[in-house]
Amino acid sequence: MHVKKLRMALGMVGALAVGAATSEASAAEVKRLFIGVGSMSAENWVDFVKGATQAVQSVDPNIKITVLQSDFQGQKLLSDLSSAFAGGCSDCIALVDTASIAFTKAIVEKAHEAGAKIVTVYNRPEDIHPWDTASDTWVANIAFNATEIGKMTGKSLCDALGGKGNIAALGGVPDNPPAKRRLEGLNKALEECPGVKLLDTRFANWAATEAQNTTRGWISRFGDDLNGVFGSNDAMGMGAIAALRESGLNGKVKVTGGDGTVAYWDLITKGDALSTVHDDNFTFGAYGAALAYAAAVGDISLDKLSHEQRDFYLKQKLVGENNVAEVLDGYRNVDLTKFNYDALKKDFWAQSAGQIGEGDMK
Numbered sequence: 001m002h003v004k005k006l007r008m009a010l011g012m013v014g015a016l017a018v019g020a021a022t023s024e025a026s027a028a029e030v031k032r033l034f035i036g037v038g039s040m041s042a043e044n045w046v047d048f049v050k051g052a053t054q055a056v057q058s059v060d061p062n063i064k065i066t067v068l069q070s071d072f073q074g075q076k077l078l079s080d081l082s083s084a085f086a087g088g089c090s091d092c093i094a095l096v097d098t099a100s101i102a103f104t105k106a107i108v109e110k111a112h113e114a115g116a117k118i119v120t121v122y123n124r125p126e127d128i129h130p131w132d133t134a135s136d137t138w139v140a141n142i143a144f145n146a147t148e149i150g151k152m153t154g155k156s157l158c159d160a161l162g163g164k165g166n167i168a169a170l171g172g173v174p175d176n177p178p179a180k181r182r183l184e185g186l187n188k189a190l191e192e193c194p195g196v197k198l199l200d201t202r203f204a205n206w207a208a209t210e211a212q213n214t215t216r217g218w219i220s221r222f223g224d225d226l227n228g229v230f231g232s233n234d235a236m237g238m239g240a241i242a243a244l245r246e247s248g249l250n251g252k253v254k255v256t257g258g259d260g261t262v263a264y265w266d267l268i269t270k271g272d273a274l275s276t277v278h279d280d281n282f283t284f285g286a287y288g289a290a291l292a293y294a295a296a297v298g299d300i301s302l303d304k305l306s307h308e309q310r311d312f313y314l315k316q317k318l319v320g321e322n323n324v325a326e327v328l329d330g331y332r333n334v335d336l337t338k339f340n341y342d343a344l345k346k347d348f349w350a351q352s353a354g355q356i357g358e359g360d361m362k
Helices: 003-019 044-055 074-085 101-112 146-160 175-193 206-225 234-246 262-270 282-299 324-330 342-346
Strands: 034-035 064-069 090-099 115-122 136-142 165-171 194-203 228-231 254-256 275-277 311-314 314-319 352-355
Touching: 034 074, 034 282, 044 064, 044 165, 044 234, 044 282, 044 342, 064 074, 074 090, 074 165, 074 275, 090 101, 090 282, 101 115, 101 136, 101 282, 115 282, 136 146, 136 282, 146 228, 146 275, 146 314, 165 175, 165 206, 165 234, 175 194, 194 206, 206 228, 206 234, 228 234, 234 254, 234 262, 262 324, 282 311, 282 342
Parallel strands: 034 064, 034 090, 090 115, 115 136, 136 311, 165 194, 165 228, 228 254
Antiparallel strands: 275 314, 311 352
């Protein structure tokens, strides 16, 4: 279905679901929000938390926000949430990146046992969904389309090289669906750009330092044959640029990112970085928390939502030298009040880019 038509359909169904929500028998007061993130040292997660906090505290500033950092370890997050949910948590909602598909079901089940509503982001196993697993607890799974991130930035790399050259790729965490999807997106872009050759792919665990060390090795190994570096996220892109700067190659070897952070946008304006994809993490956190809150207080009825409303992508866009100034201005002057719950409640799926496709979560 065309995205515009899908959004219209979602909005109509959403209005019906909200209107019927008074029948939700388990409506409860929300006193606590648990937010599970990879690391608060990453700008995207900081923005995610800000958006989520704004959404729920615009209703009640006394709602307690607890941020749990997984350090990208699903077992750590599962342990922390188990402790948080101990003794029951019917007045709780949760918004979490489970870090790995291996822990998603266990985390959802912990929320179910505690009586909490939960929204997950990114890491959903392919064989389970919010409507068939603890369906009265697991409100929704939301993600950015990682394949499109890789494809858009990969295509920008191809275009910048004039369709000819050699590149190397930095992947995230091996057992992580978004990491795998971003590399798949790159491969899709290269299929359409046969003149660009992929010399090597290494995993740098989303980290700048590991990416910097890996890129140093590529510079030594490939020399002038290295024309571009595909960074699956901005941190790794910045690590690659740091290594290139040591050899005076910054701006000469083209580098992509993949999250849309201020530091990386600044590198685009300086000519050191080529492109990234803007994932609006304020929006990500705000809509995720708002959906969890709405389900908890009875503003939506989960059994009346469509699959498209419980497992969906958010909008995103490529950022390069042609639009980076506009994106930077919008970010630096963001008005967080637009993420107030009452505004989001008008259409919880206003920023949907459509249902997550079959096979996208493998």
